[in-house]
Amino acid sequence: MQVKIGFEVHLQLKTERKLYCDCPTNYAEVPPNTNICPICTGMPGAKPMKPNRAAVEAAVEISLMLGCRVRTGEPLYILRKHYDYPDLPSGYQRTSVPLAVQGELEGVRIREVHLEEDPGQYDPVSGAVNFNRSGIPLVEIVTEPDLRSPEEARRFLRLLTRVLEYTGKVRPEAGGAMRADVNVSLEGGGRVEVKNINSVKGVYRALKFELQRQAERLRRGEVVRRETRAYLESQMVTVPMRTKELEEDYRYFPDPDLPPLLLDEGWVEEIRGRMAEPPHLRERRLVERYGISQAAARVITSEKELADLFERVAGEVNPLLAADWFRTKLKKVLNFLGLRAKEVSFSPEQLVSLLKMVESGRISREQGELVLRELVKKGEDPERILARLGLLPLEEEELGELVRRVMEENVKAVRDYLEGREEALNFLTGRVMGASRGRADPRVVVRLLREKLEERRARGTEPGEG
């Protein structure tokens, strides 16, 4: 059965000021109802300021990242969308007509992108309203129903989140800044819209539930009505919304207090010129340019700063080695420490110098990993980390001395080896490694031991007699 899934995704834009007034946007960090003014609380007579340019710019940049056509040179009206809810101080929400249309992200068509304002926050239990959030800019992204399964939908949302994070213009998803409405239909059934989903996980669960519900109805020969349902996070089910909520007519009309936006072609091109390379395109380019695997490229582009770091490093050391380290080691260390790539304190040069030590065989991969952990934690120079940890590799002369000593102290093992018991070599290697406190490369130790032992055999001297 053909499944069709599409999204309306809302995300808060990261700006200093609200969309139609000068109030700061750090709504979660301040006491309730402190970041407010007559405008964002809709006091009688208050008039909006012109839309915050930084917010418009962010919406345009996101549109461009999603491959949309930005509607330049035509008036783009800000509409009033009327509905009655305690968190909406004026009784209407301002939402733009589409600023951009006809985009595409990995095979999913983007229908349009809007700019909106967030309402306040209402607590139905206490009945209190906090208007700190009222007027925070939001971007709304609407897709065509091009997704075919909950898994695809989940994957798409992760891709989308990655694109949006790349712009650096949205608030991090943590803190419930992403909200999605999903429409889903099965062949032969009506289109169902599910509202109020707050996470990627929620979307996946809501879709799983909804598809099962619809399939079951169709199997029993029942009709799947076209309707709007709400997702209940706590129970992981969807329920029909009250009829009143469905019959609502928003009575859209252009806000008479605001002129239409006019996006200038030159300005849009300027934004395009300085915006980041979209992650899905960058992923493809990394594979082609550096010959690395798709899997490694996916990990590397998961964060813009990680990909930036990779490209700095890949010019200095073997890209395949670098990609392998990024995928299997660096990302692991970052995750372990709960760090994002943009938060690290070490420099690309420091990472290059570490990878060069590994590449040249000066230190072992195991030692390299120890150094990497310290590097990420403290941003210290790799040479100094080696010294501090006592990991500086032993010069061959020192190592030769160690080997000689170990052979003297383990006469029996030497004899065993010379008598043809190869496993004695392992024992001796372990002794040398122990004596070097991990500073020796086991491969070098084996080589040196074998040399010395063979020397002894050639001389025919009995141990302890020379």
Add this chain to the structure above:
Amino acid sequence: MGTLEKLEALRGGDLSPVENLERILRKVEEMNGKLNAFLQLNPRAREEAEEVERRIRRGEGGRLSGLTVAVKSNINVRGLKATCASRVLEDYVSTYDAEVISRIRREGGVIVGMTNMDEFACGSSGETSAFGPTQNPSAPGYIPGGSSSGSAAAVAAGLCDLALGTDTGGSIRNPASHCGVAGLKPTYGLVPRHGLIDLGMSLDQIGPLAPDVHGLALLLEVIAGENPREGMMLGVQRVSFPNLEEGVRGMKVGVCPQFSSLTDPRINGLVEEKVEVLRELGARVEEVSLPHLEHALSAYYLIVSVEFFSATRRYDGRKYGKRIEEACGEEVLRRIAIGSYISRKEYRDRYYQRALQLRTLIRKELFSAFQRVEVLVGPTVPKLPHRLGEKLSPLEMYAYDYLTVPANLAGICAGVVKAGEVGGIPVGIQVQGPPLAEEKVLRVMRALEESGCR
């Protein structure tokens, strides 16, 4: 004493702002009980006057230097009640100053108090106020006109030097005409609206009322000009009108047959006399036709109702205590109901879109008239005011607005100055000009004022 003479006296120290205020307040005390022009007096007025007095001594009296200003109750003045003459907002104390109020304070104006009005500015008679109608001081027993009824009455009775009104479809010009004072609706986007409580946001403008044209020009100079903190301003930095005495010689003045055909012949008679005066003063009078003029009224009422419906959604009973539909008067409720009905998705195209098309048509018609003439002169209100308490149907009431709504729909400027009287009732003549032609409009008004009344 004219406004400019009084200003001279204040600046020169012959009249102190406190003395001026006290004289005004004595008159208010004496007359307001009967006129019901003020709903609330400013308890800090004396302090403000004293402050201006100190400023004058420092040579910083500002352009108003202690002139007293009455404020319509739909404009926010911090600490005073902006009730809109409605039960809905009867307990609403403003938390901020409207931009025009900040400007008046900066220039040394003293706020006398908040004036009566039609509820939420919905009305043309002053009778829809929840706090009782305003009397017409110039024609006792008759309506003062509206909706800026209290501001016009206060000016007419000398209860203030200047007043702020607001004009969405004639609400400054209509009461100015009935009360025999001067009033001006500025070009849309010339005067900041931040702090003006909405009726129809695409039509509303704050404007001055004054006993004379110089007073009008003075207050407009103070309140007009760009406010970068709102979206619909025209970008004009400031205005000044130094040439009001230059007369009308050579000016092309338009008259329109559609004006007179809708109007009481006695009013037409007064207007024609005044047109004759302008001709004698050297103006070139030309006839222009505005064939769609009479459609303006229906377009206006559709648009204003939709915008008003939207603007009143915030009075949901949560923040201001009363849900508007439960606490408001009949006329306000009627407009909300109409606005709610015609903004419905299924009717949008049939009513609201058509109204917007008509608006465009009327704007074009007026703009093309202003290609031929510099100003249009004509009646303000097509009929004489009715007696207070007389019952009119809504349509009869709306008919008062026939000649004033086109200026709001087109966003142009229009002023009113007294032309004469019919049976003791003042009648104002309306002068309309293209956007930002305030100077010319005021110049014509000044010439008419100087020519005197019969």
